[in-house]
Amino acid sequence: MxxxxxxxxxxxxxxxxxxxxxxxxxxxxxxxxxxxxxxxxxxxxxxxxxxxxxxxxxxxxxxxxxxxxxxxxxxxxxxxxxxxxxxxxxxxxxxxxxxxxxxxxxxxxxxxxxxxxxxxxxxxxxxxxxxxxxxxxxxxxxxxxxxxxxxxxxxxxxxxxxxxxxxxxxxxxxxxxxxxxxxxxxxxxxxxxxxxxxxxxxxxxxxxxxxxxxxxTTIPHEDAKLDIVTERNGDADITTFVSNDFFSVYKWEIDGTAKFEATAPYTLVSILDGEGVLSIDFDSTRIRKGDHFLLPNDISNWTIDGTLTAIVSTPPLN
The missing domain is CATH 2.60.120.10 (Jelly Rolls)
Incomplete structure (x- = not known):
């Protein structure tokens, strides 16, 4: 399963x-x-x-x-x-x-x-x-x-x-x-x-x-240059904070239903606020503030219904 x-x-x-x-x-x-x-x-x-x-x-x-x-x-x-x-x-x-x-x-x-x-x-x-x-x-x-x-x-x-x-x-x-x-x-x-x-x-x-x-220490100091982008996915705003040779980090702000496809070999998810339901194939699990989970390689699609904020990361694609 x-x-x-x-x-x-x-x-x-x-x-x-x-x-x-x-x-x-x-x-x-x-x-x-x-x-x-x-x-x-x-x-x-x-x-x-x-x-x-x-x-x-x-x-x-x-x-x-x-x-x-x-x-x-x-x-x-x-x-x-x-x-x-x-x-x-x-x-x-x-x-x-x-x-x-x-x-x-x-x-x-x-x-x-x-x-x-x-x-x-x-x-x-x-x-x-x-x-x-x-x-x-x-x-x-x-x-x-x-x-x-x-x-x-x-x-x-x-x-x-x-x-x-x-x-x-x-x-x-x-x-x-x-x-x-x-x-x-x-x-x-x-x-x-x-x-x-x-x-x-x-x-x-x-x-x-x-x-x-x-x-x-890097001398002189240089502020990191980020290209932060927010896109709409169903009832979710998906913000890409950073994507580089170390990791990619995103924010998911969901209010309704959002469907996702895996973009990396595995995905790390931390729910910072709210709650919802994570659906994988025909199985559903309640998720809520304070939960941390990993979506492994055999999960290519999932859906989240609810109102929540999550920070998500994936490994580098190299």
Missing amino acids: KEALFLNPVFQDRIWGGTKLHDYFGYNIPSDKTGEDWAISAHPNGPSTVKNGAYQGKTLTELWEEHPELFGNPREAHFPLLTKILDANTDLSVQVHPDDAYAHAHENGELGKTECWYIIDCADGAEIVYGHTAQSKAEFTELVEAGNWDQLLRKVKIKPGDFYYVPSGTIHALGTGTLVLETQQSSDTTYRVYDYDRTDAAGNKRELHLDKAIDV
């Missing part, structure tokens, strides 16, 4: 986490410092498990290795994508991620990390750090070493519904009061540049990675 693979969340405590994953989505979170929901993940630091059907209890990692046909018999050794929801109850550390080549050389073969953010909700006046002002590596290094963060860091006001593309090499950080869906390469490599001199429960400051950060 053809069926969507619904996935159990994997929660991660973070020094900057809070309770919004419970308050907004109703998740049963482990603590009041829950910072991340690894919603669709095959990363060893938090693999998702399937909660329905023939593969119930299997991890996404196991399916990738044991049932490659579900993913169109991919050539990649590892599942390439990771979908997270982040609750930035306080500021995240200012950080940067390496590209694939640098991560492979310096992080035991790990992937680099290009990512993007969809702002689900945020406090009035919320900001992100996105980029920096330095024009040369020497200037960047000087400002970092002097701790002159107000001069170095570029801050941007945000609002719900905004989308930001964060390629490897981009200095970035989520600000206080921000709830975000993040689509990224399946990597957990982060180089911290500045952490507000915070200490953990034991009184220790978190490690910084200044040498590596200086190595990989």
Whole structure:
């Protein structure tokens, strides 16, 4: 039987986490410092498990290795994508991620990390750090070493519904009061540049990675150029945020009925608001806010009836 693979969340405590994953989505979170929901993940630091059907209890990692046909018999050794929801109850550390080549050389073969953010909700006046002002590596290094963060860091006001593309090499950080869906390469490599001199429960400051950060930061900063397009499909508005060598990311806003055809070997779907019915052949499943599922390779067509908003991603077509 053809069926969507619904996935159990994997929660991660973070020094900057809070309770919004419970308050907004109703998740049963482990603590009041829950910072991340690894919603669709095959990363060893938090693999998702399937909660329905023939593969119930299997991890996404196991399916990738044991049932490659579900993913169109991919050539990649590892599942390439990771979908997270982040609750930035306080500021995240200012950080940067390496590209694939640098991560492979310096992080035991790990992937680099290009990512993007969809702002689900945020406090009035919320900001992100996105980029920096330095024009040369020497200037960047000087400002970092002097701790002159107000001069170095570029801050941007945000609002719900905004989308930001964060390629490897981009200095970035989520600000206080921000709830975000993040689509990224399946990597957990982060180089911290500045952490507000915070200490953990034991009184220790978190490690910084200044040498590596200086190595990989894009200088001068360049804003990503996106060609965001919205098209009508039945009773749905389909927005394409980005489509490149790492992933394609879309927003589905459905109010009624929309029919879809697969455009990639598999599709990752996160329901951010509303509810509806997912129909595959003659089988129907209720879907609602907080659900995350994967449509495997044997599903070429599906229909959604309802009123909902979803963020959707697919692997690169290469």
